[in-house]
Amino acid sequence: MRLSVGGRLAMVSLGVVVLVAGVLAALMSVQLSDSGQRQAEQVTRSVAETLAHEPEVAALVRERDSDTLQPMVEAILSDADLSFVTIMTPDGIRLTHRNRSEIGEPYLGSREEALAGSTHTEVYGGTLGPSVRTIAPIRADGADEGEIVGLVSVGVTLGAVQADLAARVPLIVTAAAGIVGIGILGALYVRRSARRVTGSYTPRELARLVESYETVLHSLREGLVVTDHEGRIVLYNDEAADLLGLPPATTGQVSLDPREIDMDAALAEALVSGRRMVEETVVTGDRVLLINQEEARDLTGRRAPERGRVMTLRDRSELQALLGELEGVRTLSDTLRSQTHEHGNRLHALLALLELGRIDDARRLIAASTEDRQALADRLVAGNDGAVVVALLLGKLDEAAERGVALDLDVDEPTPALPLAPAEAVTMVGNLVDNAMDAAAAGADPRWVRASLTRRAADVVIEVSDSGTGFDPRLADPFAFGASTKDAAAPGGRGVGLALVRDIVAAHGGTLRVTADPTTVRVLLPAPVEAVTA
Structure with missing residues (x-):
């Protein structure tokens, strides 16, 4: 596939933008997932500690009154964005459960830290699937200290967390699409700008062209001087350096003001003014130079004075x-x-x-x-x-x-x-x-x-x-x-x-x-x- 310099730059630019958009989307997804899990941990801990400190709940747990606790828990589930609230005895027998058939069955999950008196949050696979759950001890009369009469576990399944993340996917996709859209516009601008400078040449063709230009430039028996729109010398070949007494020609960036170097005044004026010259004779030192100067042209052959001027010099001394x-x-x-x-x-x-x-x-x-x-x-x-x-x-x-x-x-x-x-x-x-x-x-x-x-x-x-x-x-x-x-x-x-x-x-x-x-x-x-x- 033949791609010009502009096309390749556009493809690379677009590829970078798409890659960045993908990375940002992935980071946003991970961040939202982590944020959802942290939020689930905070909610479950808050509800668990609230229920654990409720005296009425402590009394009902002591009495093993599932009939009263279950409606209370169902009301909480309907009002809060929770997957389950399980109240159990210290030995892990469920007094409440989202699925009533599970009441009286052993609780699946760790209880050691709660029985030791501390609130514990973990991710565990229970009867409803993997979930973020917090288990807290229930003490007599809901006090901070005292006998542990039961345990309460509040959880949100990971499926619910992922469902919340899925609801935010359109936002992530929209943001990524916006970035890609901006990247496409930027790539088109880069392609157009590069094409204006390099035309439709491929990198290999452009490299070969530059190499050929360098060879021709430094092989010419005529002096060649290129000036920018301000009249500053930006390019010259070996013959021009010899004829005008300029520093040796190099391939690096050049910017010389003719008025600030040791050059014939008439020649410096011609370079700075950029006036058109056709076979004009200028005597500089012991040399007689025949000079032509024209406006630069773009790749289409049209005059482009904003790009500067091109001057050629021939030594007529020997002739x-x-x-x-x-x-x-x-x-x-x-x-x-x-x-x-x-x-x-x-x-x-x-x-x-x-x-x-x-x-x-x-x-x-x-x-x-x-x-x-x-x-x-x-x-x-x-x-x-x-x-x-x-x-x-x-x-x-x-x-x-x-x-x-x-x-x-x-x-x-x-x-x-x-x-x-x-x-x-x-x-x-x-x-x-x-x-x-x-x-x-x-x-x-x-x-x-x-x-x-x-x-x-x-x-x-x-x-x-x-x-x-x-x-x-x-x-x-x-x-x-x-x-x-x-x-x-x-x-x-x-x-x-x-x-x-x-x-x-x-x-x-x-x-x-x-x-x-x-x-x-x-x-x-x-x-x-x-x-x-x-």
Whole structure:
């Protein structure tokens, strides 16, 4: 039989209640039985002592007057809840009995204690069956002391006691049934409550499910954090502990307030607020995290915000580095391709001039080819800190010329040092210039791009403007990962470049700003400490 956790809890609860009700009913029966027997003992003792101290009874016993004593006893039996009242001589000959045929017969029962002068109560099987009986001595004139002239035995059969108990059985049954009824309601409530939490799983299925969840939880390469409705962290896996600097994940009860632990303020705010997050980038320490956060769902798949939120975290640091290197290689390869094409054209023109004997025109062509970039080349040869960026921009001149775009470069001298690794510098500047050239090339004449690298106080400013129509209004955030209107199959059409720019700027504590007319992307980065103090 397949019983869910809730069903088993309900069955156990109901079984316990039924057991308790049965035990209580048995205890009540025993108590009532004992109470009935004690009451019978008290009644028989009271009546026996009353008759024993009655002078008239003592006189009639002395005279052995059964004819007078029997009606007296029958009257007592009719008025009192007694089974028999037997008056006898000291040697045990009955003077009265419920059954008149027993008068004159010997009394069945112990008389020793009564003959010794004391009142005695016992359970004994007589002619009417087992009974609770009290036997007391009758003294002359009913006095407390003196000659014992007879004995009186007053009893209640156990059948009568049990009949009285049977009359109370409906009360016991009703009480037990009431307890069982309450137990059934409680069991139904327990089943419903447990089902709400555990569904229809059996204990074995639930144990297997929990074991599977634990395995998956701690095997995920993504960080997983679960918060309650107050924003407190109640569950997280090993990867989340590593990414957020939390204590090692355990299977015990966890309750951490993100605001009270060493955590990035923006991330703590997101956990506490529980706001929905979709592929949002958060920079914490030297890591770039891609975060999603949604409301928890119940077993039916419906949203259950009262159960908290679920956050997943992916470390994009390594991915960003790889994408940055890829973008850098792509940028450099495009630049080399453009330069190769441009130099090829110039070599063909130079060869034609030489074949025609126009030596002066050939000299002028060679001078014009080098004049525009000589200043930038001198800086590169000088080997200062901005050499990588200068080399990149130098290569972009040929690419821009090939695409029919005028590229205007404004670089301070000496070239400002950037707080970036060479690969990061190539990725950021290359992507900004590439996107600007794409926009300008797609627009109307005149097509131009202006790129500047300048120093402003303690900041390095990179500014790229173009003559294009601006960012596509269909993009809510053009710097979001995957945001692009290009063909995804086309080179550079995956919405990665500008997202990398944003991540690099955020990772180095910079700011990114976009303005229109003309479209301008302005990046401010804190200058390296050596450059500030120089």
